[in-house]
Amino acid sequence: MNIRDLQYLVAVYDLNNFSKAAERCFVSQPTLSGQLKKLEDELGVSLIERSTRQVLFTPLGEKVVTQAREILQTVGSIRNLAKENDDPMAGEFHIGLIPTVGPFLLPLVMPELSKQFPKASLYLYELQTNQLIEKLLKGELDAVVLAKLDWQHPVQELPLYEEEMKLAVASEDVLAVNTNPVGLDVLENRSVLMLEDGHCLRNQALGVCFSAGAKEDGRFQATSMDTLLHMVATGAGMTLIPELAARKPTDGVRFLSFRNPAPTREIIMLVRKHSTRLVAINNIANVIKASVIE
Amino acid sequence: MNIRDLQYLVAVYDLNNFSKAAERCFVSQPTLSGQLKKLEDELGVSLIERSTRQVLFTPLGEKVVTQAREILQTVGSIRNLAKENDDPMAGEFHIGLIPTVGPFLLPLVMPELSKQFPKASLYLYELQTNQLIEKLLKGELDAVVLAKLDWQHPVQELPLYEEEMKLAVASEDVLAVNTNPVGLDVLENRSVLMLEDGHCLRNQALGVCFSAGAKEDGRFQATSMDTLLHMVATGAGMTLIPELAARKPTDGVRFLSFRNPAPTREIIMLVRKHSTRLVAINNIANVIKASVIE
DNA sequence: TAAAAATACTCCATAGGTATTTTAT
DNA sequence: ATAAAATACCTATGGAGTATTTTTA
Numbered sequence: 001m002n003i004r005d006l007q008y009l010v011a012v013y014d015l016n017n018f019s020k021a022a023e024r025c026f027v028s029q030p031t032l033s034g035q036l037k038k039l040e041d042e043l044g045v046s047l048i049e050r051s052t053r054q055v056l057f058t059p060l061g062e063k064v065v066t067q068a069r070e071i072l073q074t075v076g077s078i079r080n081l082a083k084e085n086d087d088p089m090a091g092e093f094h095i096g097l098i099p100t101v102g103p104f105l106l107p108l109v110m111p112e113l114s115k116q117f118p119k120a121s122l123y124l125y126e127l128q129t130n131q132l133i134e135k136l137l138k139g140e141l142d143a144v145v146l147a148k149l150d151w152q153h154p155v156q157e158l159p160l161y162e163e164e165m166k167l168a169v170a171s172e173d174v175l176a177v178n179t180n181p182v183g184l185d186v187l188e189n190r191s192v193l194m195l196e197d198g199h200c201l202r203n204q205a206l207g208v209c210f211s212a213g214a215k216e217d218g219r220f221q222a223t224s225m226d227t228l229l230h231m232v233a234t235g236a237g238m239t240l241i242p243e244l245a246a247r248k249p250t251d252g253v254r255f256l257s258f259r260n261p262a263p264t265r266e267i268i269m270l271v272r273k274h275s276t277r278l279v280a281i282n283n284i285a286n287v288i289k290a291s292v293i294e
Numbered sequence: 295m296n297i298r299d300l301q302y303l304v305a306v307y308d309l310n311n312f313s314k315a316a317e318r319c320f321v322s323q324p325t326l327s328g329q330l331k332k333l334e335d336e337l338g339v340s341l342i343e344r345s346t347r348q349v350l351f352t353p354l355g356e357k358v359v360t361q362a363r364e365i366l367q368t369v370g371s372i373r374n375l376a377k378e379n380d381d382p383m384a385g386e387f388h389i390g391l392i393p394t395v396g397p398f399l400l401p402l403v404m405p406e407l408s409k410q411f412p413k414a415s416l417y418l419y420e421l422q423t424n425q426l427i428e429k430l431l432k433g434e435l436d437a438v439v440l441a442k443l444d445w446q447h448p449v450q451e452l453p454l455y456e457e458e459m460k461l462a463v464a465s466e467d468v469l470a471v472n473t474n475p476v477g478l479d480v481l482e483n484r485s486v487l488m489l490e491d492g493h494c495l496r497n498q499a500l501g502v503c504f505s506a507g508a509k510e511d512g513r514f515q516a517t518s519m520d521t522l523l524h525m526v527a528t529g530a531g532m533t534l535i536p537e538l539a540a541r542k543p544t545d546g547v548r549f550l551s552f553r554n555p556a557p558t559r560e561i562i563m564l565v566r567k568h569s570t571r572l573v574a575i576n577n578i579a580n581v582i583k584a585s586v587i588e
Numbered sequence: 589t590a591a592a593a594a595t596a597c598t599c600c601a602t603a604g605g606t607a608t609t610t611t612a613t
Numbered sequence: 614a615t616a617a618a619a620t621a622c623c624t625a626t627g628g629a630g631t632a633t634t635t636t637t638a
Contacts, residue, residue, distance in 0.1 A: 004603085018619095019616085028604070028606080029617080029619095030606085030620080030621095034619090038602090038603095044376060049433065052610080052616070052619085053613065054433070060385070063375050068372070071365050074368070078295070078362070079295075079337065085354045091354075137348075153638095154637060154638090274344060311592080312593060324594075324629085325629045325630070327593065329629090344593060345592090345593080345637075347636085348592095446612090590638090592635100595632100595633080596631100601626105602626090603627095604623100604625080605623080605624075606622090608620080609619075610617100612615100612616090612617090
């Protein structure tokens with residue numbers, strides 16, 4: 001059986017005439033006749049009683065026509081679904097971000113994204129790198145935003161921006177008087193407050209500390225960057241904060257830049273290599289890139 | 295689009311694996327892959343995100359799968375309809391009969407018909423020849439039973455039986471004393487009661503009268519054979535009655551046979567030449583033939 | 589390395605076409 | 614004589630196959 005055959009059948013039913021039906025279906029009359037005969041052969045029944053003067057449907061033929069119409073309608077609805085979706089920027093986009101990026105990046109990019117892609121429904125998820133990757137690979141997320149890291153997953157990397165790490169100190173800290181960038185050496189032998197395990201920012205900060213001769217302040221591990229900054233503000237210690245988060249002034253905290261070469265982290269977007277929405281995700285990435293430029 | 299393609303799509307959805315889906319559909323993996331790609335091309339959208347390790351359906355893909363299942367189900371119901379109907383003796387049979395045959399033939403044949411063809415639903419219509427032919431040609435009737443007549447319609451003729459015409463006289467009539475067949479000459483110069491216009495029996499009787507030198511009794515025209523016989527019983531006159539109707543004894547009426555060659559009429563069944571149910575109608579005709587033999 | 593999908597090709601079944609015949613009014 | 618379907622026959626698309634390559638866990 002064949003969808004085309006069903007169209008032929010319905011056309012004959014509607015027009016009561018093989019030749020006209022063939023015309024409506026843009027095929028020749030013998031083609032349509034032949035196909036309908038094959039349909040009947042396949043089903044092992046006769047649907048139409050033909051003569052040169054009259055086209056009569058058998059009771060079974062009429063029933064089949066009813067079913068055929070239903071099928072053709074559903075086929076149409078598939079075509080419509082497809083047509084509605086042919087705008088790559090339409091539909092749902094499920095995007096995950098690491099917690100040390102999300103709250104700071106989203107305010108910058110959301111207005112532009114909704115403006116440029118009004119047909120896109122953005123669903124945002126804040127998760128740690130591991131879970132982001134997992135959900136991305138499982139197909140639960142269409143794209144994720146995180147700090148660059150080496151992996152060998154079948155993903156495509158879209159660079160978004162590179163952000164410097166800033167040194168966050170209490171406003172009362174002696175270092176807070178610096179208005180110019182400081183050297184990494186200010187960290188030497190100091191203890192630095194860290195996020196709890198699982199945050200990629202923790203690893204990035206640990207890396208900086210290692211090369212600067214600092215170590216982790218083992219007394220606390222913050223669960224979020226907000227907490228971290230509160231701890232800094234209350235004089236519990238210093239910490240490293242990425243630039244985007246440091247853009248927003250925070251009471252009781254001074255953000256110091258490092259002298260070049262300042263430590264940085266690279267924020268990228270990942271998409272599955274075979275994602276069907278590579279173009280759409282690329283468009284989104286471009287908007288993000290543009291929005292982050294100060 | 296193609297019903298087969300939709301089966302492929304659903305199979306991939308169910309099994310999450312192109313190779314296994316291909317196996318289930320009894321085709322090779324490249325065939326299934328290729329067809330699905332063509333389906334996506336035709337619709338201009340992607341339904342599946344493929345990688346060698348994972349099969350992911352896009353949201354649109356899942357919607358299409360839902361519609362595809364619906365289509366496949368309806369296709370199945372068409373196949374079932376066909377399967378149920380592959381017994382040629384199953385289903386409805388709409389059969390028309392002339393009024394001077396129906397009431398006398400049906401009691402003879404109905405028991406055997408329902409016994410031999412239990413799956414057949416017989417719908418019976420009593421109409422005059424003209425209307426029978428008209429409805430037969432229009433397809434409203436599958437077959438008609440009537441007296442043979444010349445026509446040039448695209449119909450096939452199935453002989454059923456030949457019945458003699460009997461002379462119906464009142465029990466009190468002087469002719470009623472005859473126990474042996476009478477000659478047509480008994481009609482000479484007599485007036486004969488007739489059915490009203492439109493009944494083929496009227497024409498047959500008129501023919502007999504013409505050749506026997508009788509004429510119509512113009513005072514009455516009966517609307518049914520029952521009325522005709524009542525008129526005969528009350529002594530209003532004589533009439534001609536076909537043999538099957540004369541089999542049943544009627545109060546106050548005597549049926550006299552004619553000497554050979556007795557006038558007869560031939561009862562036949564007509565089917566449209568292209569009827570899809572020629573075999574079935576033939577079967578029915580054969581049962582009627584067999585049942586009429588006394 | 590193994591499993592799975594994609595690719596590259598070959599083949600043939602069949603949907604489709606044209607020309608003609610048959611049928612019925 | 615005409616309109617319509619069937620038939621005969623040819624063509625070409627595309628569905629299906631095999632062999633191979635690519636990809637990724």
